[in-house]
Amino acid sequence: MELKFNIKGSFKTSDDASPATEAIDEFINEANETILKKGAPEGEGANVVDWNVDGSKINITIESGRYVRAHDALLRMRKPLAKKLGKDYRIGIRGIEIDSFNISIPSENQDLGELKIPYVTDIDYNDSVIKLSLDVGESELQNRVPDRILTLMEDKIAALRYGGKAEHWEVLWQSGKKEPKFFDDPTKEMMNRGWIKRGASRGQWIHGPQLAKLFRTFEKIVIEEMLEPLGYKEMMFPKLIPWDVWKKSGHAKGVYPEIYYVCPPKSRDPEYWEEVTDYYNVTHEVPTEKIKEKIGEPIGGLCYAQCPPFWIYLQGETIPTNEFPLKVFDHSGTSHRYESGGIHGIERVDEFHRIEIVWLGTHDQVVSESKALQDKYRHIFDDILDLEWRKAGVTPWFMAQEGLTGTSEQTDVGTIDYEAPLPYRGDDGEWLEFQNVSINGNKYPKGFNVKSQSGDELWSGCSGVGLERWASVFLAQKGLDPENWPDEFVKRFGELPEGIHFL
């Protein structure tokens, strides 16, 4: 059974179209041979399988497969038919009405669960076919809504077929084994020594002077040993992300379960909020139900991937060829993800600190910049932090964040995860991803319409350095006592600051 479109609709005419029945018959027979086959492979295309004139309505039934889809066929017919009726009978076509629209999709997998898809009024599962009934009008046809519904359904069926295909993962490089200096959970040890305390919010920590200095030393090393020598310039990217950015970065396709949403107040007028402030002042409870009525729709959310908002800076611009490769980085604020349940140490938190590195240029420039960064990272992890670590090729981060698995068709596009063992997890404990380097192909320059004066296709890459993750790995392998830390690191760290003491 093939994919099938079936549409029953009508052209509404300005006058009774019965006198034109002969001409309409001629038109439809010809259309079945010409415009309804144009662009379709041999034997494919659309067919008018039934029609009749009923006063000022020309009722029509069109069937098709994947090529020249029934709704496209209907739209293709409108203009030439109107021309013919206008010229010979002075009858106009006022519009298109859709009485029924069905898409039948062959699929062995039927358990798609309870789906709520816009414009889909019914989903009927019978032997290996999923039949969708759509309730759409002419403007939805113009806006390609049926095609997007089909793509969405085929993605869902494909995801089922791969059975949530395991994430792509292959080791690319591995350092030598290193003797651990420490075997406990660094988060527990840091809490014992007052280096950190839990923040008031879910998955959030407050970093004491010791850990803050560790983070700042990591940043100093990344900037001095890598970003400055490679010519990266610091910028400051926004941390409140509106939907428009996530629509262009692709996150709007599937990041909803993990976003910390942001809703603005409906009014700044203190009087508008008086009921809320009075309620709190009397009860010392925050009336969130009342607040919900007084705030608007979410305008987006807190920073999630850190690089997307940067692209608004370049959006719509053409950049001189000799400016490439453009190289920037940001570490101006926190990222927030509503991570899955379970309390984790600082390895997986809802609020984290990251250096986001972004570079763009031609394909060759982006690939060679990625290699240059990887060389510097190796120098940092081998010669300064003295870590045991490895690199693994994985599903590109931006695909994973759109709910996709597998790898990109574009060669050279992909993400390299940097992973390290945490001795306290035991010999076969899961290694922790502590940063990554990605080549994102043309996705961002295209998504944000950024051009090069040369007209070459622009590519970009990004690398995320998670400071909580670096700290987790470094402290898990080296412990919290600077006398056990590598000299090259201590040289850059200096003295361990005194923390705050409690009685």
Ligand SMILES: Nc1ncnc2c1ncn2[C@@H]1O[C@H](COS(=O)(=O)NC(=O)[C@@H](N)CO)[C@@H](O)[C@H]1O
């Ligand atoms: N929940 C989290 N807690 C701590 N660090 C995190 C968390 N999520 C991501 N990170 C850090 O951020 C890095 C990059 O995150 S990512 O989702 O893999 N990639 C991206 O978002 C890319 N834009 C590169 O930053 C991770 O390697 C990790 O170091």
Ligand SMILES: [Zn+2]
């Ligand atoms: Zn990024």
